[in-house]
Amino acid sequence: MNKILCAISVVVLLAGCTGQVKTAVKESAEVKQKIGLPATTGVSGVNYSWKNVPVGGGGAVIGILVHPLVKDLVYMRTDVGGAYRWDEAKQEWIPLQDGIPFSEWNLYGTDSLAVDPSDASGNRLYLSTGKYCDQAWAKPNGVIMKSNDRGATWKRVLPEAGGHVSAWGEKLAVDPNNGKHLLYASKTKGLLESDDEGETWKQISSFPSQIKNADDSDGILGLLFTVFDKSSGLVTETSHTKTIYVGGAGKGVFCSEDGGASWKLLENSPKDSFRTCIGSDGVLFVSHKDGIAKFAAKDGWKDITPPSQKGSYSGISQDPANPKHIVVAFLQNKKDAPMFRSTDGGENWTQLKNEFENTVPWWNPEKQNHRLAHVFAMSFDHFHPNRIWAVDWYGVYRTDDITAETVKWTNLEKGHEEIVTLGTLEAPPESRFRLYSSVADVGGFDHESIDSFPSKATFDRGYKWQTTTGIAWSRADKDFLVRVGGLVWNKPGLGGAYTLDGGETWKLFPKDKLPYKDIARGRVVITGKGKRIIWTPQTGDPYLSDDLGNSWKKLETPIPLPGVMPGNRIFSYEQPITVDIADCNRVYIYYKKQVLRSDDAGDTWKLVCKDAPESKIIFTGGVKDDVWIAGGKGLFHSKDAGVTWGQIPATKEARLACAGKNPPGKDHSAIFLCGSIGETEGYFRSDDLGENWIRIDTLPNQRIGDDPNSLCGDWRVFGGVFVGTNGRGIFYGVPAGGK
Structure with missing residues (x-):
């Protein structure tokens, strides 16, 4: 955030040794809603100005979300620095959680982002927060927040959600056929559901309450992603999309074909999933610890890992105009992660030849490892054909032509300040x-x-x-x-x-x-x-x-x-x-x-x-x-x-x-x-x-x-x-x- 903000501050007079504080003006409940806080007494007074000291990135960006109906409306989320919205005109990122006070620092971790894909205004945004889950020293224990103005103001709709910063797929999802219906794949509370735009929540009792993973430090990694198959249509009684997929850590992919009323674990599904995407043809693609897999109801699971690069993959995205056009990124901690593109649904792959345009002086790509290293997520842009967004350990990248013989990536870091x-x-x-x-x-x-x-x-x-x-x-x-x-x-x-x-x-x-x-x-x-x-x-x-x-x-x-x-x-x-x-x-x-x-x-x-x-x-x-x-x-x-x-x-x-x-x-x-x-x-x-x-x-x-x-x-x-x-x-x- 490079723009200086003029602050209205407060003069506080100490009343002798009584420990009392004399304050001037009460802060309204409307103002408190700005940051998703309960209404309490506040104060005002002397002007101050604040800004970020520009550094440029420096921290992990673990999610990228492009709105399907609003041009240039892009969000990204970080592991320890909150969520941001892209300003295309100014070519900079706008932080969305700076109103949270330091007594609630745990909420600057982001667990998931979601938009309503049927909301043509683009105003509705949901955010699951929490750096750490179920820790006495990290309070509050994550919350789900809702915004009706693209993150300018927030309302807390699910307190104690137990969000835990996640670099896996998006756990929070809005039903593409019914914007009132949401699912949240939690770490410790099972699969949660809302039918009123996130205002109230309940646990889906037919789904396993916890998914344990012995490799996780506290024994529970939980659920990893939620994705709806829009093409499957609606269940008449509930107005829920029929087919839903949820990833469970160490278990595999669960599927419901009746709008979430019942669930089954899909045989031979990847046990350690990272990211997923699904297109208009209903074919599910999953990146995981051992490669890339795709699933079609009539064919089951198929391994489509690029043969020249076996191993873990994370970033994956599907062209909204062509469900067979897929881009994936190999998961590695050093720079220049191999990327592959397929135009036939993963049957054949071409490795990308990437070129890098650096906009941050201290990012020294030739000497350092933070250039497209550990690509957590990728996304096609719905309004710019062949434009791809990608995020990694240090920032956000974009190319305007993923089909070019040499793919040119540019890091977009103005406003993104995440150093620790x-x-x-x-x-x-x-x-x-x-x-x-x-x-x-x-x-x-x-x-x-x-x-x-x-x-x-x-x-x-x-x-x-x-x-x-x-x-x-x-x-x-x-x-x-x-x-x-x-x-x-x-x-x-x-x-x-x-x-x-x-x-x-x-x-x-x-x-x-x-x-x-x-x-x-x-x-x-x-x-x-x-x-x-x-x-x-x-x-x-x-x-x-x-x-x-x-x-x-x-x-x-x-x-x-x-x-x-x-x-x-x-x-x-x-x-x-x-x-x-x-x-x-x-x-x-x-x-x-x-x-x-x-x-x-x-x-x-x-x-x-x-x-x-x-x-x-x-x-x-x-x-x-x-x-x-x-x-x-x-x-x-x-x-x-x-x-x-x-x-x-x-x-x-x-x-x-x-x-x-x-x-x-x-x-x-x-x-x-x-x-x-x-x-x-x-x-x-x-x-x-x-x-x-x-x-x-x-x-x-x-x-x-x-x-x-x-x-x-x-x-x-x-x-x-x-x-x-x-x-x-x-x-x-x-x-x-x-x-």
Whole structure:
């Protein structure tokens, strides 16, 4: 989303120490419907503007849906970043779930998309959500939402649906012969049915309640797809399409020939199906773990896998004008997945010769594996003959002529922002780059601008294939920065790297000089006037280096600090160490309700507090002896260098917090908070060290709720703040009229 949105925000006044919040204006139930939320009290006030920092894709797109009756109406869904609608005029994607707050981050996972294929207006849209299913820590447990305006507003029609992000076929389907009739193939609740456009639901008792799969982590993978055969006609009594197919994980394909009243498991059907399509002739095509199969009632199942490429297939689509014209994609995790086309229903295949036009500078197709890799889904376009859409690990592709001798694919990534940040963003006051980001899978970026795609990812600047989990910049040398990280989610990788030219190039720490084997991830700071690095890895004790990683020394602290950075995977968002903004020789470490402080850049340490409040983040506010900690019980402030602490009144939760550029005429930083003040959840800014707060997130459609994990003040622009998310990229907010 590149367009800046002007937000109406809120001024929140803390009523002494009572914990009450005085609010201005109530938010209407109509506004709450915008994001599919129950009507509750909200507030309004000061203008703020928000936008995505453009990166371009960077996350899995697992579904693509082209409306059969409305030209250029295309939707796509992602695994962790919600659903989008294509804007053909602007050639960009519009996110459809940004109004969901961070307390409901689980709903940014998409399980399935469906349109009513008989709705000529194209307005009706259904979405099944949920990153994780039936997990106490992932609430709510997925919902089905309905929109009558193409995703601009939502109504929740099936709470606790148990949706679980799915890269398999579409589980949610609207009957093509009866737009009121819907089916949802759930993960744990069996096959669900609605006869009133999704308003109410019931379980189909004649269908198996659960489909178990021993290969799935929780033992239940459930149902994989639902598809209606429009050509079979209607059951008179129910007005349901007669023939319906449902895929069951590890079991095969189930079929009903009486509109869902009874079901049978089709003999010899593929047990591990991925995607399906069915045409006007009623022939069913299924991609699966072992190839491609087709089914006709009179002939049964037939293997039609391209003979030159045996194995798993996922992406499959059928020409709406010719049911024998089929395109399929082989399933592989490296680039340039083989694709095949058939014009005789799969009897014969021709492998496509593909060519790639790249529109995202940091996507380096010749060096990287994310070019048509793991093609999850494909779709013909009903209004553009021979146009095909395809989606994979990193984005969306389109070709306008699948029949050409050389098929030219273009990635369409404007507005699609799906990178996952990992706890650290940095925006120094003076640096060669505008922003430095830590990112899962693709490493991270040194952003030349916050208005255009980065020219390179860090792996093309010398940091190779590292996932960055920590970044630090020197207060004494604007060109000296450090990154630490690892490989994928939990492997050690190559440790870390430093730059002496502001991020143009990065040089790895000598691997044979690292403190110990398998050191990885964690956080890092630069302290003092020289090149001192302090690394708090996720796998052991903190270490320091004065020579760019050529030698390391374990920190000498009054208490041992094993695992000061908790966890064993990249998805740990704690910030246990910070350098004082006002004095680069002062360093703080938070460890299990204890605060340690060094006043000499880490040479010596004092245990200054033995019973501090619970915290996940420690940071300083730009004033001597001023330090803050943030956690699940609120925001706490110390004015005596960490010795004593007091809670900021009414802060109920401090999910994230940070400091930013000083307010005009002030000698202290602005303080930003992602959390709750009283019962009001959102993003806030204080210009007076927590005495008063201004709400800065947009209501109702800009909640920045996709599991935010990084908050970074902009040290160049007062009021500017960056927010990193778990699948909706990086957002930048600034007072309206700011740059």
